Every structure is written in C-alpha cells, then in structure tokens.
Amino acid sequence: REALVALEQAAALAEAEPARLAETEQALAGVYDRLGDWGLAEAHLVAARDLLRDLADERTLGQVHAELALVQHRLGRSAEAKETAADAARCATAARDRGALARVGNVLGMLASTAGDDDAAIAHLEEAVHLARAVPDNELLVAALNNLAHARHRGGRTEIALEAATEALSLAERQGDLHHLAALHSHVADLLHALGREAESMEQLKASASAFAAVDEAGARPQVWTLTEW
Numbered sequence: 001r002e003a004l005v006a007l008e009q010a011a012a013l014a015e016a017e018p019a020r021l022a023e024t025e026q027a028l029a030g031v032y033d034r035l036g037d038w039g040l041a042e043a044h045l046v047a048a049r050d051l052l053r054d055l056a057d058e059r060t061l062g063q064v065h066a067e068l069a070l071v072q073h074r075l076g077r078s079a080e081a082k083e084t085a086a087d088a089a090r091c092a093t094a095a096r097d098r099g100a101l102a103r104v105g106n107v108l109g110m111l112a113s114t115a116g117d118d119d120a121a122i123a124h125l126e127e128a129v130h131l132a133r134a135v136p137d138n139e140l141l142v143a144a145l146n147n148l149a150h151a152r153h154r155g156g157r158t159e160i161a162l163e164a165a166t167e168a169l170s171l172a173e174r175q176g177d178l179h180h181l182a183a184l185h186s187h188v189a190d191l192l193h194a195l196g197r198e199a200e201s202m203e204q205l206k207a208s209a210s211a212f213a214a215v216d217e218a219g220a221r222p223q224v225w226t227l228t229e230w
Helices: 002-013 018-035 038-055 058-074 078-095 098-114 118-134 138-154 158-175 178-194 198-217 222-226
Strands: none
Touching: 002 018, 018 038, 018 058, 038 058, 058 078, 058 098, 078 098, 098 118, 098 138, 118 138, 138 158, 138 178, 158 178, 178 198
C-alpha cells in the first residue's frame, strides 16, 4: 500500500516527462498485479504502452507488452494475450533485448500450458530460462524456472520438474520475495508429494504457510494465495 501511495505521487510529478511517467505506470501495474487487481494492472500497462509508442522506445515497449500479455492471461483472455506477446516479441527482436525475449518466452510457455500443449510450453520455458541466465535476470529466472517445473510435471517429468522448482526456490530465498517464496514452497511441496516424499513435502507446506501469513499481514487480497505462476 505504501508503494502505491509513493508511485501515485511520482506519477503526478512526472506528467511532463513521458519516459518517467511510463516507467511509473509500469511500476504501478506491478503492484496491482501482486494485489490481484488485474484490471487496474492492465489499465496502467496500457497507459505505459501508449506513452512508449509515442517515444518509439522499442526496448521498454517489448517489456511492457510482455507484462501486459501476462495480465491478459490472468484475466482469461488467451487469444488477446497471444497477440500482445507477438507484439512483445517484435519489439524485443527489434531492440535485440534478450531480457524482453525471455519474458515473451515465459508468457508463451504459460499460454501453451493453459492450452494443454506441454511440449510447446516446455520448449518456450526452457528458452526463457536460457535467456534469463544469459542476461542475467534472477527475478525473471525464478519465474521461468517455476513455470518450467509446472510444465514438466504436467508432462510427466516430475523428477526434473523438482530440480527446476528447487533452483527457483533457492534463488527466491536469496531475493527475499515472500510472496514468490511462499508460492514456491507450495509448488515444491506438491512435487515432493507426487514423488511420495511426504515428510519433506510437509516441511515445505509449513514454510509456505508461514510466508503466506507474512504476506497476508501486509493487507493483501485473497488472490495472492492463488499464485502459482508468474
């Protein structure tokens, strides 16, 4: 909530600076996405996109398109999300931005998983992991590894899914992001349960509940408890 207040103030002060305003709109969208208010997240990303189009900033525009595609995916608008992801890919390719391309691959992997195409999902997400390692971008790497683990598990490859999820958890622990950390503990618990490792699974569930409780104390909405991919 404090972040929203600060960012709204920053947006008011940046009205005469389109590049800075676009950056602030993108940051506001990120906060609303964490709160589960995806309608507002989308509105701020659209505002950032429109500003960046006028500035012809292909690099940042590619990142915003990728984030917008993810929000559209959360809202259940898969066809629109695919079109937005294609826009992101075009911008990222034009800007030669591997980070933005990794974000595109991450979103395309989630869309493929939703469509039930596990092989395509795994291919997109493995490429996203590769690009995120090369950038490097640990936050993006955590997301891609988590999503890759989901796709591998759905494809019947639970052992190597656990490897990806465990690496994501280790990286998230160093970052200290309680929301993602809670979701990753829960994910690892599910994979351990699927492999019959019940004692280890229970320990991960306890850690997940503790982290989610800390997030909930900050006044988060119930939607944060449903986080599985990002």
